[in-house]
Amino acid sequence: MNLILMGAPGAGKGTQSAKISEKYHIPAIATGDILRGAIKAGTELGKAAKSYIDAGQLVPDSVVIGIIKEYLASDECKNGFILDGFPRSIPQAEALDEMGVKIDVVLSIEVADDKIVERMSGRRVCSCGASYHVAYNPPKTEGVCDKCGAALYIRADDAAETVKNRLATFHAQTEPLKEYYSKKGLLVTVEGQEEVADTTALVYRALQSFEA
Ligand code: ADP
Ligand code: ZN
Numbered sequence: 001m002n003l004i005l006m007g008a009p010g011a012g013k014g015t016q017s018a019k020i021s022e023k024y025h026i027p028a029i030a031t032g033d034i035l036r037g038a039i040k041a042g043t044e045l046g047k048a049a050k051s052y053i054d055a056g057q058l059v060p061d062s063v064v065i066g067i068i069k070e071y072l073a074s075d076e077c078k079n080g081f082i083l084d085g086f087p088r089s090i091p092q093a094e095a096l097d098e099m100g101v102k103i104d105v106v107l108s109i110e111v112a113d114d115k116i117v118e119r120m121s122g123r124r125v126c127s128c129g130a131s132y133h134v135a136y137n138p139p140k141t142e143g144v145c146d147k148c149g150a151a152l153y154i155r156a157d158d159a160a161e162t163v164k165n166r167l168a169t170f171h172a173q174t175e176p177l178k179e180y181y182s183k184k185g186l187l188v189t190v191e192g193q194e195e196v197a198d199t200t201a202l203v204y205r206a207l208q209s210f211e212a
Contacts, residue, residue, distance in 0.1 A: 001026060001080045001210055002102055004087070004186075006177060007109035009166040010116045010123065010158075011192050012199055014131045016109060017084040019200045020207065026080035029071045031064050031088075033129050036155075040127070053157055056165025058088055058173060065095045072101060089173045093180055105210045106181040107203065111192035113167055120163045124152040137196045 001024055005013045017028040035053060038046035045063065052059045068086050071077065087093040096103070111119075122134040126145035132138060132152060139146050157166065181187040188206050193199045 001207070002104050003081070003207075003210075004083045004103055004106040004181070005085075005109070006106060006174070007192070008111055008113070008116050008170045009163070010120045011109040011111040012119075012196065013084050013109060014129065015137065015196055016199060016203050017082045018130070020082055020203065023204065024080065024207075024211075026082060027076050028082040028084050028129075029068070029077075029086070030084040030129065031059075031067060031086045032084075034067055034071075035059060035064075037127075054162070056157060056162040057169055061089060061091045061095070064088075065092060068096070069099060072099065087177060090176055090180060093177055103181075103186060105188055105207065106177075106186045107206060108178055108187060108189045109192045109199065109203075110189055115192075116167060117160070117163055120158045121160070123155065123158055125155055126150050126152050136194065 003020065003026075005017050005020075007013045014030060014033075017030065020026070021028045035046070035049045039050050039053070040046070045067075048063055049059045064086060068083070072081065087096055119133060119136070122136070124132045124134060124139070124143070126132075126148065127150060128145060128148045130145050130147045132145075139152065143152050144150075145152055156162075178187055178189075190199065190202045190206050193202065
């Protein structure tokens with residue numbers, strides 16, 4: 001299954017992509033995680049991406065398209081993949097089409113803006129990619145990752161002001177992709193729920209008909 005996961009920042013893409021990855025044994029490619037990793041490692045890519053991420057804007061298309069090309073060409077993605085956070089603009093979607101990548105389904109997790117703001121303020125993340133919420137999805141031990149034991153942290157771009165910018169960017173540049181994929185007959189939507197497990201149940205059900 002070749003899947004694109006869409007949704008506003010904080011809609012729960014990362015959390016649900018981990019669940020889908022577990023169930024279907026396909027890797028999740030999260031452009032946000034890749035970019036944050038590059039920033040942490042101090043690479044050229046990281047240096048190019050940092051100012052955009054900090055401002056809540058999109059990193060230039062050419063940069064992320066290059067990343068995706070490389071990942072999708074790897075053996076790991078042979079039997080399917082989840083794209084979490086890509087494409088995020090019409091030019092990115094067109095680039096994906098030009099790569100000749102066949103997409104089976106585009107799943108959009110719908111969450112209203114006011115809910116998003118509330119969620120971001122409680123989000124805690126781990127450098128391994130795991131994501132938690134202090135109230136809705138707490139780790140077993142406060143501040144510690146269940147998966148790898150590392151200390152959790154608050155993402156710099158989860159600051160209230162930056163969240164506003166990210167939401168504006170989402171509505172202006174990413175949301176038009178829903179129409180783009182709907183026209184291709186690929187769009188499936190799921191209402192994001194308060195409880196992670198409830199959303200996962202809806203996601204699994206939505207994907208059932210796309211199983212190989
Ligand atoms: P969220 O979906 O919660 O906003 P991500 O971790 O997916 O978080 O992305 C964080 C930031 O990384 C985005 O706000 C953006 O600046 C950058 N980014 C991630 N994916 C892309 C992409 N496909 N195109 C451009 N910028 C991206
Ligand atoms: Zn971890």
